[in-house]
Amino acid sequence: EAEVAQSPRYKITEKSQAVAFWCDPISGHATLYWYRQILGQGPELLVQFQDESVVDDSQLPKDRFSAERLKGVDSTLKIQPAELGDSAMYLCASSEGLAGGNTDTQYFGPGTRLTVL
Amino acid sequence: TQLLEQSPQFLSIQEGENLTVYCNSSSVFSSLQWYRQEPGEGPVLLVTVVTGGEVKKLKRLTFQFGDARKDSSLHITAAQPGDTGLYLCAGSPPGTASKLTFGTGTRLQVTL
Secondary structure (H helix, E strand, C coil): CCCCEEECCEEEECCCCCEEEEEECCCCCCEEEEEEECCCCCCEEEEEEECCEEEECCCCCCCCEEEECCCCCCEEEEECCCCHHHCEEEEEEEECCCCCCCCCCCEECCCEEEEEC | CCCCEEECCEEEEECCCCEEEEEECCCCCCEEEEEEECCCCCCEEEEEECCCCCEEEECCEEEEECCCCCEEEEEECCCCHHHCEEEEEEEECCCCCCCCEECCCEEEEEEC
16 A cells, blocks of 8 residues: 655754655655644644645745755655754645545655654 | 634543544534544544535444534544544645645543
């Protein structure tokens, strides 16, 4: 069964350092999402890609966060510099990218748990 | 911003008991999804409901979408320890099939 892959699964870093997370969506999925989830809460969307283009990054803290999906397949999310408040689970999801009124089901990867010391 | 409030936030019950989790909003959603998430893993989709009043059953789980498509409930019959996890509802605003607004989550623990 096709799955969304993420790496690393766990990352510990010190504040002010740079970190990067990688996501490989399900093959053929046009839409890719990055979410941040604080422990015990629901995920919050950081950025959404349609193929290689950003369609929504309104909640991405652009002073320190960046995301790219250069070839419209896998994606990287970077934080520089990391702050204590960035400690969270970072989830990647992908969907087919259905248009119209159809529900576009999102499939999630296992996430990267970031701890900033 | 469309908010989804879930209740209760935490629920600890014994094996065999029944429970209901609620997901409420003041906004209309074109569809609503329920996910279960285990510690250290990503959310896994359980069901999608799209029609007001729709009821879907998945073994011991029963999902209902409110008539006005503003709320939903998840009922678990005869809970088992394997049901333990974080239950999340997520709604798609009308006209935005690819966007999800997640609820605040309900953490369920089922003990023997």
